[in-house]
Amino acid sequence: MTLTLTDETPAAGFERLIRVEAPEAGLRALICIHSTVLGPAAGGCRMWDYPSWEAAREDVQRLAEGMTSKNAMADLGLGGGKSVILGDAGKDKSPEMFRAFGQAIEALNGRYYTAEDVGISPDDMAQVATETGYAVGLEGGRYGSGDPSPFTAEGVFQCMRVGAAHVFGSDDLGGRRVLVQGLGHVGYALAEKLHAAGARLLVTDINNEALARAVRDLGAENIAPEAVFAQQMDIFAPCALGAVLNDETVPKLTAKLVCGAANNQLAHPGIATSLRQRGIRYLPDYVVNAGGIISVAGEIHKAGPGYRQERLSGIAARIEAMLKRADDEGRSTTEIAGDMVKEILDAAKRNVA
């Protein structure tokens, strides 16, 4: 089998962009290393039917840069990277493809760790891991971290409590009306924690089974997906889709706090300002939902049991500092988070110099 790795010229500020091709294995992929200032790059592998190499390049770079910020804020000693496999996850997969991808990862000598992302299952990653020690998010084994969702839910919950203390003057979620949008792996686990904390749960999903379970087992109120922004609520927890906070929804939102797991909740950067102007505190998604990568980082560092809990408390502390600074400086939490990432990276660069 022929496997070729070709260095391409990445966008300014990125370290490497590598095109990977193994025609006999049906593999076409890109690996992007945005930054290794804080340590080896880490970020998942996504399989998606991109219309062109160009579309894949754009996506992998955007995602890799996001991982630098997420990993920096979670204090993982890891830089940012991401990979994408071009293809239809429903029909183009093969064990040979993932083994060839594993060989490509191995050829980078530990500069990049990969894990599951959209379109990639633990079984696929297990194939990748037959060829490289730099595939993580594995099930089983001494350090295998398995499903990251419980950690993601715990991180969101801890950040929500910090947000509640800031906004409502108490971190007690008892009696607070919290709307959880999306009762999937993360959303349901979060709803369970909220129920245990005595919150008044409102839930929505397009999957009736998860909804019925939450109504039956957690005493939640069932809200139709299209009625979410018509509800009275204290806290909104988006755990389904991106871009739910947009020019249409923000003017209607009654919550005073937004804290959820979904990636890319803001439809565009100006939404951070719209939320702030309406007096709604938004806890940046990539900080709040870092529990998943924290779980994976535990596997990379072969860390003991305390590691993940410490890092989860760390993101909550980061949120606390961010909220205070946003108030002191009269700016959005999104802007402050961006500054914090830059400060962390600049400090690391100074230490190296």
Ligand code: NAD
């Ligand atoms: P999931 O696929 O298990 O759950 C998503 C849920 O949202 C499903 O139950 C789905 O039916 C529901 N949904 C889809 N469209 C909806 C709509 N219009 N209205 C209401 N509900 C809808 O995914 P997950 O692993 O729970 O992740 C949830 C979000 O958090 C995603 O955006 C994901 O990228 C992000 N995230 C997850 C993790 C993790 O550890 N799983 C880590 C970081 C970020």
